[in-house]
Amino acid sequence: MNRKTLVLPAVISLLAPVLAACGGSDSGSGGGGAIVVGTTDEFSTTKDDPAPLDPASAYDVGTWNILRQTVQTLMIQPRGEGEPVPEAAESCSFTDTGNERYACTLREGLSFSNGDAITAADVKFSIDRAMKINAPSGVVGLLSTVDTVEAKGEREVIFHLKTADATFPYKLSTPVAGIVSEDNYDKGELRDGFEVNGSGPYTFSAEEEDGKLVKAVFTKNGNYKGTLKVNNDKVELRSFADASAMNGAIEAGDIDLMTRTMSPDQIQRLSTATDSEVDLVEMSGLEIRYLGFNTDAPAVESKAVRQAMAQVINRGELVSKVYGTQAEPLYSLVPASLTGHSNAFFNKYGEPSVAKAQALLTKANITTPVSMTLHYTTDHYGEATKKEFEILQKQLNASGLFDVKIKGTAWDTFRPAEQKGEYEVYGMGWFPDFPDADNYLAPFLDKGNFLGSPYANSQIRNGLIPESRREADRQAAVDSITEIQDIVAEDVPVLPLWQGRQYVAARDDVTGTAYALNSSSTLQLWELGRGVSG
Template sequence: MNRKTLVLPAVIGLLAPVLVACGGSDSGGDGGDAIVVGTTDRFIASGKVPAPFDPAYAYDAGSWNVLRQTVQTLMAMPRSGSGEPVPEAAESCIFSDSGSERYACTLRKDLKFADGRAITAADVKYSIDRVLKIKSDSASYGLLSSIDTIETQGDREVIFHLKSPDATFPYKLATPTAGIVNPDDYAKHSLRNGFEVNGSGPYTMKSEVENNAVVKTVFTKNPNYQGQLKPKNDKVELRSFADADAMGKALEKGDIDMMTRTMSPEQIEKYSTNPPKNVNLVEMPGMEIRYLGFNTTAPSVKSKAVRQAMAQIVDRGEIAASVYGATAEPLFSLVPAGITGHQNSFFNKYGDPDKTAAAATLNRANITTPVKLTLHYTTDHYGPATKKEFEVLRKQLNASGLFDVAIKGDAWDTYRDAQLKGKYDVYGLGWFPDFPDADNFLAPFLDKDNFLNAPYANSTIRGQLLPAERREADRLTASKSLQQIQNIVADDVPVLPLWQGKQYVASRDDITGVEWALSSSSILQLWELGRGVSG
């Protein structure tokens, strides 16, 4: 597939509902039975994943979406998921200097935790200091690593002094990692194991657990909540399913009202062309990306030439078309199309898939072929199509004659722990942005204390380019540094971007607000859902 010209719509902030059955028009409202939402996200507590819902540990889309319903942050993303953050627990926040190094927030008056205890500036300081002190192995604390010190003035003023300029800091304060927790419930130096969550968000929650795994979580409207959200329901139940097929059957039977991540490509095709009675499908723009990561110290992929050869062989167009259909687009950078600063660095360097060029790359580096590799993937975290995706990758690489590839899948609770410990030479992961800025598609993979716990370190990226782009409040001005980073990544290939996805939600037609259920940043907004009138 010739991808020399990539033209994608400007997705940020746009919503494209695809209603395939007659939907309700009522605006919904409070009261009535709980709205039941299905998910294939699995929440398991174990020695490897001890605290799935602790803001100091949680760092995956599923756990964050639980926390966003229950734990308040100073700032929050707008309803669309794009644009600049808005005050949430804060009444106002502002850079109070010209260099983006001092960020001051004033809390809302009479802010309370759900149990009625008053929230003070000291609680905010405690919560964020706690994340930085615990430094959990999920590496989520890296989001807040630009903080030098936190100062409080009275009960309502919090001032963040940063180590260096960071124009993206307000976005970081909108992530669950910066969630405000009650010191009575969360120890200063240790994680809160298990599934209990106490906060000041729009809902309180209670989880039903079997065999150390959450079966369902009930969110109940928090009467003490003060913030900019306006919940349109009193209660929502989030129910976990083993797979997309089971979740789809529950929706069609009416056992659940809506299903969210992760639907299978086959379900999306079915609901688009031949929907079940009383079921709607909504398509939304998304910023999800998928990629291969490399342990660049592992003998099999230590040579940059091996990683470059893989980049020259992989056919992203075939992966997108044969596995995901219309739900995915080939991706030629860690920064997805639609984000300011994006450029197709991998295509610019490698062009269309080229086995001859890959062979020459390996030959110049004196690499003996075929190169033996195992590609690892998670069986239960990103949906049922992941295995097929890796089968296509294996076929492409082996067909070149330059590689001898095997694939292996593991459950997420085992997989993520093994990946962080460097047990996989090559592994597949997805990324749902912490916030919609190019920095957040680069720094979590390339900076110190990165999300991958990756050994790859580039001094130009860390010492010059990331600090330079963070100094620029105008993100267009930051693009020069951001694009230089993308070019270095395309040359060194510490990660190999594969595709960018859309988002889909299916619901019964008496559920309102579905078009806002997922923002473009993949934030699950359960407060937007109501129960209306079935068509």
């Protein structure tokens, strides 16, 4: 029997209204002991990032996998696809016709895990704190349209926005908008270390060694009150050095489920195995990979150089040689399946062509070969990243137009160096904060973008992004979104490469795996339980 299970988004969406449950921490069963989940994500405290789990600073899928279980938000992304729904809130809505005033009413009896009541003042404190701290990660950009937060009585919170923002409900579903207590979080400083306190479905404790978190323990929160049905009493998240070690652990029965990042070879083997006790679950994904540019760096400050790279790189060959059917070429920052996606790069550059690239460089009086270093992280996106960059290097150098070197660096060094502008070209991935085209454009192109990119296009920042956010009907925003993608293809401040699918692998007795990841590639540990798989 083929052990691969394909989860179709349309099916999830149809089932969600039937399967979704309103409840609290007493929902579900917790038999069978802790469910153990493996990951290759590493969590560490460093000089550059001493507070990896503070909601006001955390901004990667690994840390959000912890925060989404523990820190409650007013809104939450639904079980299937669709617009966000209330979570800590009883109700939320725009109260004006211009999408500039957003009001939420908290659930009655809401409390932190220690039993202290949550009021509107706590919500205001949490949002104000994140904006005041303005952490270097750039996560506060999700709150960039917030002007002021008003706490009205014990349960009503009103967000006054600077400009219209139809995507604001999505942003209130992200951890930067998580509700924290003034007793545990300083209003002007980040909270160092691995402690997290909130009102989510789980409480959290960390086991660490030498500044690294080796095991995260999630225990069902008896004071949780929200929409989620919690199907287990305890989950452990364990970090592994690489995909091979993680795979050995699941085959030995030491862990029950493994998630990012499995290697392409592991996924292929699991998808065709006939006698394994481990099932592979495939879901459509919105993960993308791309090259980022420091557009002030001498090697790539000329638009012609970046355009020539876009003209030479063969995405089809790259994907087929590294990821096979697990990914597909991407010709825009906005992935396929999202409203507003266009193949802007293919429309401009067509098939790879050395002759066209040469013409671009000649017209701009660029001397060839152009020398540069492509930087990648060795431990954040999986072991296939090195092979991916070896192929990119080979493609660019084979053109005769470039003299490319590649260099791999661990994430805890790579990310701070990238933010400081130390790399001229670098490889990054993006897991969306929420499934809307805005979240693939503003974080890269708006003021205070998370890349720290010097690229600034006033038409995009001052016109097109605000224009697209005025439209509550996202189909009505397509023209603005398409124009942004066309400008990106012309200027190439970033160069999209591919869009991937997402996978989990679980032992036969683990249930709920079809919903273990949401559309933003974030773990939903409350969905997991024990039983007999089909």
